[in-house]
Amino acid sequence: MFADNIWWTRKSRIQAEKRLLANAFQAQLLLIWYSFLSAAVSIYYLKATADNYANISWVAFSVLILSISGFINGLSYKERANQIKECYEKLSDIYAQAKAEDADLTKIGTQYQETLKLCENHEDIDFYITLCDTYLTHPSPKHRRRGLSKHPTCFIWIKVTLYYLKRYIALALLYLLPIAIFFVMELRATT
Template structure:
């Protein structure tokens, strides 16, 4: 059923917006964290005797932070998320139309294609998360009414995605502290 395709596309786009907004938040938080640590280490090295290797390394780290901030800004997470939000809001309108008795499916199909062109497509993981989220948010007696439900493979992919994302974020947050500890170990030898 065409209305069902619209509904699932809308759900996937909602997940895509959430992913992009989460990426924007984490990117900003990481930049603040890295900038703070870079400044703190620079102040520390003003008082402590450090090797020229440590000083050069932290200057390079500061330049890297500056470069990464420009790169992250270029990814335009929030702007992309706003376009996706506009898309799924428009999809809600045509979903309502498609559900009506005697709806002009050809006209709605054309409008559907136009709306999809507003923004980038969602990723596969967005659709998989939408499947799992929808399944979990429906009461057990209503789950049988869903036209699609997650398979074991999809549950595993979603779990792997969240585990991989958590590990990557943890590494990114710990990285500058590890770098400082490694530099101190080299300096004290």
């Protein structure tokens, strides 16, 4: 059913917006964290006698922070999320039209195609997360899930689990990186 496809596309776009906004938040938080630690280490090395290797490493780290901030700004997470939001809001109107009994599917199909061009497409993982989330939050008993036209497969559950696992491990590594660099520099200086 065409209306059902519109509904799933809309839900996937909502998930894409959430992903982009989460990426924007984490990127900004990482930049603040890196900048804070860079400043804290600089103050620490004003008091401590550090070798030139440590000083040069932290200067390079500060330049890396500057480069990363330019790169993150270039990704335009918030602007892209806003475009996706506009798209799924229009899809909501199109979905309502498609659900009507006297719907002109040709006209709605054209509107649908034009609306999809307003922004980037959602990623496969956005659709997979949407499937899993909708399945888990559906009001029917878990063994039946009546009313859903699509259900997550075992493959999709594994993909979503691996996505979240990779995301959390990557974020943990990124947050721990400057601390690890500091301890490596300190260990090197004491040996």
